[in-house]
Every structure is written in C-alpha cells, then in structure tokens.
Amino acid sequence: MTGSTGRIVTIARKEFVHISRDWRIIGAILVLPLAQLLLFAYAISFDVRNVPAIVFDADNSAASRAYVEAATNSGFFIARGSVTSYAQIDQAFDRNQARAAIVIAKGFGRAIAEGGTAQATVLLDGSEPNSAELGRTYAAALNHVFGSRVLAEWSGTRGASVPAVGSLDPRVRIWYNPGRSSAAFLIPGLMAVIIMIVTVQQTAVTLVTERVEGTLEQLLISPLRQIELVLGKVLPWAILGFLDTVVITAVSLAVFNVPLRGDVLVLATGMLAFVVSSLSIGMVISAVAPSIESANLIAIVISFLPGFMLSGMAFPLESVPPFLQAVSYLFPGRYMVDISRGVFLRGAGWSILGPQVLELFVYAAVALTLASLLSRRRTHG
Amino acid sequence: MNWRRYRLIVWKETLQFRRDRLLLPIVFLMPILQLLLFGYVVGADVTNLPTAVVDHDRSVVSRQVTSMMSNSGYFRVVANPATESDLQPLIDSGRIKVAFVIPAGTADALARGQSVPLGIVVDGADSKSASVAAGYASQIVSAYNQQRLAKVAGRVGGPTLNTSVRVAFNPSLKAVNATIPGLIATICMLSIVAIMSQAVVRERARGTLEQMLVTPLTRGEYLLGKITPYALIATIQMAFVAAVGRLWFRVPFNGSFFTVALGLVIFMFTSIGLGLLISLVSRTQAQAQQIMMFVLIPVIVLSGFMFPIESMPAEIVPLTYLIPLRYALVVLRGAFLKGASIPDMAVPLSAMVGFSVLIFGAAVLMFRRRLGD
Numbered sequence: 001m002t003g004s005t006g007r008i009v010t011i012a013r014k015e016f017v018h019i020s021r022d023w024r025i026i027g028a029i030l031v032l033p034l035a036q037l038l039l040f041a042y043a044i045s046f047d048v049r050n051v052p053a054i055v056f057d058a059d060n061s062a063a064s065r066a067y068v069e070a071a072t073n074s075g076f077f078i079a080r081g082s083v084t085s086y087a088q089i090d091q092a093f094d095r096n097q098a099r100a101a102i103v104i105a106k107g108f109g110r111a112i113a114e115g116g117t118a119q120a121t122v123l124l125d126g127s128e129p130n131s132a133e134l135g136r137t138y139a140a141a142l143n144h145v146f147g148s149r150v151l152a153e154w155s156g157t158r159g160a161s162v163p164a165v166g167s168l169d170p171r172v173r174i175w176y177n178p179g180r181s182s183a184a185f186l187i188p189g190l191m192a193v194i195i196m197i198v199t200v201q202q203t204a205v206t207l208v209t210e211r212v213e214g215t216l217e218q219l220l221i222s223p224l225r226q227i228e229l230v231l232g233k234v235l236p237w238a239i240l241g242f243l244d245t246v247v248i249t250a251v252s253l254a255v256f257n258v259p260l261r262g263d264v265l266v267l268a269t270g271m272l273a274f275v276v277s278s279l280s281i282g283m284v285i286s287a288v289a290p291s292i293e294s295a296n297l298i299a300i301v302i303s304f305l306p307g308f309m310l311s312g313m314a315f316p317l318e319s320v321p322p323f324l325q326a327v328s329y330l331f332p333g334r335y336m337v338d339i340s341r342g343v344f345l346r347g348a349g350w351s352i353l354g355p356q357v358l359e360l361f362v363y364a365a366v367a368l369t370l371a372s373l374l375s376r377r378r379t380h381g
Numbered sequence: 382m383n384w385r386r387y388r389l390i391v392w393k394e395t396l397q398f399r400r401d402r403l404l405l406p407i408v409f410l411m412p413i414l415q416l417l418l419f420g421y422v423v424g425a426d427v428t429n430l431p432t433a434v435v436d437h438d439r440s441v442v443s444r445q446v447t448s449m450m451s452n453s454g455y456f457r458v459v460a461n462p463a464t465e466s467d468l469q470p471l472i473d474s475g476r477i478k479v480a481f482v483i484p485a486g487t488a489d490a491l492a493r494g495q496s497v498p499l500g501i502v503v504d505g506a507d508s509k510s511a512s513v514a515a516g517y518a519s520q521i522v523s524a525y526n527q528q529r530l531a532k533v534a535g536r537v538g539g540p541t542l543n544t545s546v547r548v549a550f551n552p553s554l555k556a557v558n559a560t561i562p563g564l565i566a567t568i569c570m571l572s573i574v575a576i577m578s579q580a581v582v583r584e585r586a587r588g589t590l591e592q593m594l595v596t597p598l599t600r601g602e603y604l605l606g607k608i609t610p611y612a613l614i615a616t617i618q619m620a621f622v623a624a625v626g627r628l629w630f631r632v633p634f635n636g637s638f639f640t641v642a643l644g645l646v647i648f649m650f651t652s653i654g655l656g657l658l659i660s661l662v663s664r665t666q667a668q669a670q671q672i673m674m675f676v677l678i679p680v681i682v683l684s685g686f687m688f689p690i691e692s693m694p695a696e697i698v699p700l701t702y703l704i705p706l707r708y709a710l711v712v713l714r715g716a717f718l719k720g721a722s723i724p725d726m727a728v729p730l731s732a733m734v735g736f737s738v739l740i741f742g743a744a745v746l747m748f749r750r751r752l753g754d
Contacts, residue, residue, distance in 0.1 A: 022667070032675055043682050043697050051691060094725040096711055099691070115534075127718040129556045131691045137516040140523040147527060151534050201674060205667055292666045293579045294403040300575060300674070301411055309418045314687070316510040318430070318478070320422050346473065 007224050011232025015206075019236060029198065033244050034251065036194045041187055041256055051131055053077035053100040054092050056084070061109025063150075067120060070146050071102050076138045089123065099125040100135055112150055187252045188344040189313030192336035194248065195271075196278045196307040199241045203282030204299035206233050207375055208292050226372040234279045234368070241275035261347030266357065270339040273360035277332040278303075280367030287375035306331045313337050335360050386598055390606025398610060412568055412618045416625050419560045423687060427513040433460040433471055433480040435500075440488035446499070449525060450481065455517040468502060478504045479514045491529075558633065561626035562717040563686045566709035568622055569615045569645065570652045571677065576611050577656025578673045581748070582663045600749055608653055615652075619645060636716030640723050644712035647733045651705045654741035661747045680704050705736040 019026065053072065057064050072079045080098055083089060092098040105119035112118045122139040124132045210216035219229060249267075252258040260267075282299065289295035309315060310324065311333030317325055328334045335356045342348035342356075350357075398404060432450070436443045450456045456479060460471060471477045482500030490497045501518045503511045584590040593603060626632040659676065663669035682688065683697070684706035690698060701707050708729035715721035715729075723730065 022665075032671070035675070036678055039679050039682055043688065043693050049691070050695075091725070094715065094719050094721040095728070096715070125719075127559055127714045128689050128691065129559055130689045133513065134516055137520040137523075140520045140527070144523045144526045144530065147530050147534075151530065197674065197678070201670065205670065209667070288403070290403055291401045292670075293576065293583070294401050294407060296579065296666075296670050296673075297404065297407050297411070297572075297575050300571070300677075301407065301414060305414055305418050309422045315422050316427060317422075318427075318510070324417065324421055348473075352473075 004225070004228055007228045008232045008235065011224070011229060012235040015233055015236045019240075029202070029240050029244065030247070033194050033198050033248055036197070037187070037190065037248055037251060040190050040194070049075055050078050051076060051100050051135055052080040052098045053102055054080055054089065054098040055082040056086070056089055056101060056103045057082060058106045059104050059108040063109035063112045063118070064104045064120075067104060067108070067146055068102060071122075071139075071142055074138075074142075076135075077102070093125050099128065099131060112154070115154060118150075186314070187256055187258045188340040189311065189337045191245065191248050191252070192274065192333050192340055193308050193311055193313050195241060195245055195275060195336075196311075196333050197303045198244065199237065199275060199278040200282040200285070200299050200303040200307070202237050202241075203234065203279045204285040204289070204295045205292055207283070207286035208289050208295045212292065226376045227368070230283055230368060230372040230375065234276065234283060237279050238272075238276050241279065242272055245271040245275065258344055260344055262343035262353075263349045264343075266348075266350055266353050267340065267343040270336060270343075270353070270357045270360060273357060273364055274332055274336040274339075276364040277360055277367060278307075280364055280371055281332075283371035284367060284374060287371050302331075307333045310334065311337045332360055332363050335363070383599075383602060387602045387606050390598065390603060391609045394607055394610045408572060408614055408618070409621075411572060412621050412625075415564060415568055416561075416622060416630075419564050420557055420626075420630050423556065423560050427510055428454055429457045430455060430479050430510060430514050431459045431477045432456040433462055433468060433477045434458055435462055435465055435468065435480065435482045437485040438483045438487040442488040442491055443483040446483065446522075446525060447481070449521050450518065453517065453521055455514070465500075472502070472504050478510050479518070481518070557630050558718060559714055561622070561630055561632045562713040563710045564626070565619050565622050566645065566648055566706060566713055567681065567684075567686050569619050569649060570655075570680070570706055572618055573611055573615045573649065573652040574656040574659070574673060574677060576614075577608075577653055578659035578663075578669045579666055580607055580611075581657065581660040581751075582666055582669045586666060604745070604748060612649060612653065615649060632717060634717050635720030637720075637722060640721070640726060641713060641716045643723070644709060644716070644726070644730060644733065647730065647737050648705065648709040650737035650741045651733065654737065654744040657744035657748060658740065661744065661751050680706055683707070685710055702732075705733055705740070708733045708736075 055068050057068060068079070071077055077100055083092065083101075086103075089098075089101045089103070092101070101123040103121040103123060105121075108118045108120060110116070120143075122135070122142075124135045124139075126132045207216065210219065224232075249260075253260060281302065285295055285298045285302070289298060306327065310317070310320075310328035310331060312328070313333070317328060317334075320328075339353050339356050339360075342353045434447050434450075436447065447458065451458050460477060462468060462471065465482055468477075468480050472480070480500075480502040482502065484497065484500070487497045487499075499522060501515060503515050581590070584593065627634060655676070656673075659669055659672050663672055683690075683693075683701045684704050685701065686706065690701050690707070693701070711729040712721075712726050712733070715726055719725075
C-alpha cells in the first residue's frame, strides 16, 4: 500500500508541476470563481423595480393625474413620457421603450366626483414574464389603495357617513432571510454551482491531453495502476478546489454578510466530498472523450445545464416534471445546494444533513471507480 | 478567392469534425438537452405550492380567503396546523413552502372597518418560489379587498374604481414563451464559440497551421473554409430549437421570418468573431477553454436570458449594453411574441451590426497579423 500511496503522490506532484508552469491556469482557478461569485451575486435577483411605463391619460383631470402619480411614486413603475393613442402604446412596446402602460379612460374624473364607476387599465408587456407577474401584483395593490382613498375623500366632501371599510393587510414574512437580501438567498447555492463549473472543466481535459500528446502511453508502461493515475490526477485539483471553497466562503461572509448559522464542519466535509465528486465527473468525461474539443463541449454541457439548472439553486425543482426531478439526483449539485443552504441559512447540523454528506461521498467513490474503469477500457481498446 | 480551394478546406474541416466520434452526437444532443432544461426548468411556472393555513379565526372571512388562495391554482393547502409554532417543522422539512396565518377576530375587525394583518410566511431559502408566492398571495388579498370596497361603495352610492390589469403579447404569462426564442440565439452562441475557440489554436498546437500556410491557400479562403461548416451546424441547431419550440412547446410566432433570420445572421457573425478571437489569443487548447468559460458565463448572466435585466441593480445595467446577446434576445422575443417588424427593431439590429463589425473585424485583423508571424 505504501508503494501505491507513493505512486499516487508522485502523479499528484507531476500534476502540480504542470499547473504551476502555466500561471494563467492558476489565475483562472483563483480568479474565475471569485469573478463569478461577484457577477452572480450582484446581477441575479428576482426583485423587480423601475419598470419603464408610459401613460395614456385620455381624461387629463385632477383625479387621473392623482392616479398616475400614485402609480409612479413608489418606484416600481417609472414614468417614461405620455402618449395620446393606443397605437402609440403598441409602438412603444414593440420598440421596448416601455414595459407597462397606464391607460385612463375619458370621464375618469367625472365618474369619481359623481360616485360612478371610473375606468383605468394597466397594460403589461408579457414578453418578460417575471417582471409582468410582479407588475400584476403591484398594480392590483395600487388599485385597491387608490380605490379606498377615493371613496374616503368622496365621503369626506359630502359629509356622508360611509362606514369605514376594513381591509386585509398582507404581511409577508420571509423565513431564514428576513432582510430579503438576494445575496443571502443565492450565495449558498451559488457556491456549489461555481465550484462545479470550475472543477469539471479542469479534470475533463487532463487524460485527453496526455493521450493526444502521447505521454499517456509512457505513464502506462510504468508500474502505475489506473486507479492510482485517476487518484493522483484528482488530488491536486481537489486541494485547489477546496481552497476555492474556503475563499468563496470567506468572501461571502465578509463582503455579502451571508449569515453562517450552522456547523462549519458539516459544510467543510460536504464541500470536500462535492469537490471530489465534480472532479470525478470531469475524469469520467476525460476517459470517454476522444479529443479536447469534445471533452470541452461535454464539460460545458454537463456543468452548465444539469449542474447549474437542475441543482435547485436558481430555479425551484418542485415545478419541474418528475422525469427531470429524477435526473437531478444524478448530479452532485443538488445535494450540495441542500447542504450549503441548510448550513448557511437554516442552521442545520449533522442530524439533518448527514445523509446528504454521505450520499456525496458515495457519489465520489462511484464516479472515481467508473473513471478508472472507463480509462482502462479506452487505453487498452 | 479560389472556389475549389475554399471547398477543399470546408471538406477538410468537415472530415476532421466527423473523425471525432463524440462531437457530432454532442452537437445534436446539446439542443435537445437545452430544450428540455430550459423548457421545463427555467420555463416552469410556479404553481401548486404546498401550503399550510393556520386559521385562528374560523369565520366566513377566513374560509373565503382560504378558498380564494386554493382556487387560484398557485397554492395547494396540504396542512392545517393549529398553532404557528407547528409551522417550523413543516417548513424545515420542506413539506410546505408557504403558510397563511389568519389571526383570531379577523371577521369582527373587518366588520368594524379596521385593517387586519394577514400573515404570509414564505420559505426564504428558495428564492424564486419565495418571491413568486409572496406576489401571488398579495395579489389575491388585494383582489379580495377590492371586492369588499366595491360592495360598500355600491351600498352608499360612492365612486368605485373599475380597473383591470391586462397582459399583452403573452397573456398566460408562460415563461416558456420567452425562454425558447431566447434559447435560439443562446444555443447559436454557445456552440459556435465552443467549437470556433478551438479551431485555430488546435492547428497551431499540432503544427498543421504552418503546413497550411505553405500551400497556395490564401488567408481569406482558409478563414471562410473554417467558418462554413460550423455556421451550417449552428443553423441546423437553431432551426431544430425553433421547430421544437413551435410544435412541442407551442410558442406563438407573430413576427416575420425575415426579421428573425436577419437578426440571427448578424448575431452569428459576432459569435464567430468571438470564438476566433479566443482561439487567436490563446496559446494552448486548455487556455482557450478557460478564456471561453471566463467570457461566456458573464455574457449569459448579463444578457437577460435567464435573469431579467429589470431586476439587476442600476450599477450593473450599463454593462448589459455591451453584450451582443442582449440585443439578439430583444429581436427574437420581439419577433416571436410581439410581431415587431424591422423598423421597430432598428435600434437593437443596428447595435448588433455595430458589434459584429467590431468583433468580427477585430478577429479578421488579428487573424491576419497572427498568421503573418
């Protein structure tokens, strides 16, 4: 066994020499994840504000102006000029100058003064469904608030005693993230995704490169066994990948003030297993791919698509068809996102997250074995 | 420009491409996988969220509110715990995502004309569900309030507001209708940049580039010959995505085919240029791969393809104007959903022309310089 360990260490040292010769690679490993963290954390958010809106006020009365003001005062819609016909609204939507239009029918002011029914419409551009959905929520609330104000004023001017209308007041409480900070929402999941994107790429090309350059044959005539080769190749990247997770965690805590409520040891163990799992996926790709191009493409496809999208990090998995839910269990991202969110946001410990950590270790072992079996088949076949 | 030499280069590239027995299957598997994921994961609309209701009031009002919530289709009531402290284990275990807490005395307070806080608890660890659920719930509560208000106003003859909120172009607000048109441009960029970024650096690494240069082949012929097969592959991929989007996901198409085709051709040049630039600045294939990842990830995140630009912070938004994919998305979504014509698309189209001249031009210039040394 000592001979075996020695051989693994030798391969790992050789791999380190390769890495340290190419300073750009080192830069990529350390800078890429941080750049991604900053980018994702700042750019991704599901809160919508400042939706550009145009106003078509056919009434132009004090009441209609008050309605427009109520709509644009809150910062959800921002007024981007006014128009005088429906055709102009169409044009503004087509040209992306506005995503919402506030339309007030003629006679709006008179209807309010006389106790009639005043007509107003909020039109939303549905080609961006997320903003349109929030716009709908916002417009509904606006109409209620304005409607009750109008009724109160009307009864005030007439001296009529209108019974006060009670209303339900929605108080949204967001657990585990009361400040509603998008960064706290996203970063724990983001970590897993970034590490996946960076690590799969690294090992995906290593065996292919050795094969293309002809050095793989030289390695094979040495007393080295396949599993030793695979382990030796994974080891240095595992160390670097783990360093990455430490750096990302530190930045998340220091810069983004993400709360860390749970057991750090659970997180660290999970991350280690996750890094090795992702690297092993890369090794499997490397064992199968015939060229650097195809290794590249498979690595991108896998780390981007199932790795990112089926991890549950940005897109909820409950609304996904059962078939794809099943597929999501085949990629380590899903387990890691659970662990990471559990530790950071919910303060969970071993009792809740133990199974997921164990699953990741099993995953890593299976993937490593698969990679060494596949690489043997490739090189002997 | 010699037609025969050009054809030979195209043939050589195609042969090389086919020799890699995995590359062709991946190129065709990629759009299928992306359609599946973008159609069903990003395009998934959040409905049927598992919900708990803590009803301390047990009145007509609380039953009305509960049934409005469950009739909306967004919430599925799966538990009715007696107290609020029972919610903790339900949310922790993931059995529910949302809970409504209706305080005792709600009906009486409403009758007295007071306002009553209605608790909406959302699992904040799941970002999208959380924001969507909070939005739906507030919307339903507003509608309920509006109904009550109209009733009272009607009784005393006071004014009412008859307002409607209408959604144009995508009235069902199906996310997939916005995702699939965007995917057409995104897949074009991904596959072209991934393959093109290796194209020149590979020949240089293997030393075959020098062999090429001593033949009578001109640089223009070499470049065009290299681009052609990949442009063809990307076109097939895009046509496939468009066909599946129309026929399987039933994405509406209201625009002109010509607008879409024009936009995509312009966009393809920027992608080819980007791939070539990466290939030219890299010294090894591994570097080309790293640079590609470094470029593609921000491009996709900032383009508005997955995450709406409206929700990005104001400091980030100017950066999105530097992303050609952003304009391609505007053109495609505009053509598919809004039926926008070329004059409507003048701004994004001309921005794309500018970018393709800039990027493709830079690639060609660099290609000539690099191949000269």
